[in-house]
Amino acid sequence: MLRMSSTSGLELSAAYHREVVAPLLERRLSGLPYAAARLGSGSDVLGFDDAQSRDHDWGLRLTLLVEDGAAQEVDALLERELPTQWRGHPVRFATTWEPVVRQRVEVVSAADFAASRVGIAPQRLDGAAPLDLVDWLQLTGQAALEVTAGPVFHDGTGAITAIRERLRTYPEDVRRYAIGADWTRIGQELADVGRAGLRGDEDGSAVIAARHVRTLLHLAHLLHRRWVPYGKWLARSAAALPDGDALRRSVLAVLRAQDWRTRQGALAALVEQIAALQGQVGLPTLDPATEPFFDRPHVGLRGLPELLVEEITDPAVRALRPGIGTAEQISDHVSVLVDPVLRRRLVGG
Template structure:
């Protein structure tokens, strides 16, 4: 459904900041003076990752905010704050409605900005930090190793990206700082696991092509390209978003300028030799980044035959083992090189279920 307005597009984070500065903050100061809270645009939404555009305005986008109170204040004051904002919020911010209605399509129940003459069904949520982290990440308290392996990178990106406009309690900022990136030992383990994924299929495009299966070779090549992109994000200490924004996130990395032509070339190739050449160029460039990181002793990044078969590969398992040797945490060393939950599962519905994901990690 098209939006019901014609205001000039504003990036969602700027629009949410206007909502807070010009509407929510003054109302809270007048109605609940002395209330200590944090205000942020975090969580789901393309604007949180900085990828929104005018297209985003057609659903679940607009003036949105989350207020983080202490648990006691959230329980005691939350309903009153929601009601205050429903009655007193302006009907629009910079031309964008603050009122949301559900889509009339029962199969697509998204929120759509709409004009209203009555109370505003706003998207200002009221919660506390611990409850929000439990909801978004299934996290209770400081993250342990198993927690890190059970939290998808998309969810970690949603929690640590976006913008905090005000934090009088410091709790939200502290939580985001704790989750900003993996602990060093977990990071090394995940890098080893990502190289291991590549090692499992790097010979398959050549074998598929030799068997006359060019379509199969292209499918495996697409998987390898995806794994290389996610590996580059890991090396750059950037959480990988889900598939819609993976290419956009990868494009922001310094290595993308030289790597993208070869990834595109591998995907577009219609012959085995050209596909292999582009893949090997990509492997070697990512291996060079790995060597430059200093996380493990440098290895020869040049392509080589896959055992006695006539397919050229990087020998990705060498990099996996070199990184694994730097992992000293006994709990991580006892694990197979399967990695975090979103390194071996990419079903969106599954990754959104905290209990099954954590149970699967515990079973490793």
């Protein structure tokens, strides 16, 4: 059993590197260039872990990045010489992806580590070749966060810092394309919140509204140039965005509405809030962003997707079918989104 304490996973990893792993490397492989970080999977990488997180895959984990084929030697050294326990935590334990009891410092090159997370060839990540459009379209926010979100405690090679900068955010035209795709999805079903309610289907109205809330939270991340985590942490991540408190209040107004007219009004206000944010970050927008839906008592979306498409200058991005989006916008199926081969098929790669 792991000892329960108030120490976060990131604090534990930092201390583990500083007090155990770094001194061992200095004694046995003095002068070895390496980087140490807490990257990869786990709620602690995003800083969202708590006591519940510790029932699996949590503990003395570290990412150690070494170059020039030194990974096997370093891994063997750690397996052989790390202690059995440290600060009451086991050094060696099984994980859900590898049910073998062994030390959990992942030793790999920076490019190979990043490639294993984002599904992009190592030679593109290390700068030997540029990232292409399909690389960006198949990339999910969660995959990018597993490389870019966690702290780097030491970088003696500079390789992981360069890769993190390369993956910091979408190229601007890809970002515009993705933002336009979110607006397209909203526009296609925005009026249905009211239509379902008018027909007496309050449950259906609420389900549709919740779907729009999720899309709008995704959109808020894109506008702020932030990667989007998977669904478990989407709302929490959105609350940490600039003006996240106001965004959260608007979201709750939609989700807590008890009738379709209140719900529709709250959702329209949320749409206007996100459209205003779009203008604040320097992108074209409309005020108001919503309009009556024909002669019905419902709300529709004005031409926001078209505004974004008009601003795209990259010929390859302009050639994409408008409104379809990236892999994570096309599908929310976990088995697809964790498989880079399937993600590439979604976006035509």
